[in-house]
Amino acid sequence: MQVILTLGLTVLPGREGNDAVDEQGLEYELKSVNLDLTKNFSTHHHLNPVILAKYRQVDWVFAMYRGIELVCVHLMKPWQLEPWFAKQEAKWHADGGKDINNPKIPAGYVLEHGLLLSGRNPGLSFRPSGMVPVAPQLDPFKPDEE
Template sequence: MLKPHKDKARLDRLFPALREYQALASAHGISDIFQDNGGKLLQLLIELDLTIVAGRAGSDAIDRSGREFEIKTMNLSLTRSFSTHHHLNDAILRHFRSVDWLFAFYRGIELSAVYRMSPPQLEGLFAKWEATWLERGKRDLNNPKIPARFVCENGQLIYGFPPQQGLTHTA
């Protein structure tokens, strides 16, 4: 028979706070803080006064002025680039070209910076992905990346401090 780990009492003590965090997330339209960066998304929504887009089929969030945003998060402790979409195609590229982007830099669970970029600032990447998509016979691209360094060099810092440490290479 399996026995609990020695840290079970500590987990039991901490779990009510996680339930409270999930209740806050649920009030903001996030059904699971442990899925799809739910906990990080909640923090961004609150820090930047955004509202989640219901269903998240398309844009991720909207501001009080009605502007929609694509949101990408990255943990600097794990990677140096932002993931985009697992099935990037013409329809997704059209959407990407229609909204502003927010790039959130984390170190572990700590939010350190958020950059904003407009579609024209990202167009060079979009055009490259579109060309590759066409060269591949219009087969979906699997998750092209946006380098963190590119975001820092071309985006507008709207929260926190530039995450220069650790950006000596791109993934």
């Protein structure tokens, strides 16, 4: 709830679909972690290509707590998470189409590649992920959609 209030978002009802929406109607996937307990964000208990396709459509908000204190909030675009998405999708196919049980997104990856929206560096020590997100190339000569 603290993240919702901090960012001025509205919670979307129900357990399916995205978690929140902003004033412009943009939807977000929200994740939080208590760094005193773990250094990884939980995702989905049955991750598969259908869920990954949904995840690839929205921005992600990651909140990091120490106990009950909100330390920082980061934003990540889908392209920044694409190396992680691709890794999970490859694993799903390699395992014969078996859903993946709650693969984790390392907090270090979020700190390494995310945009700090609120708060301060949590002082988390982590090793670089080695995953490098590639920003999409925009065609300056492509006409705007009408």
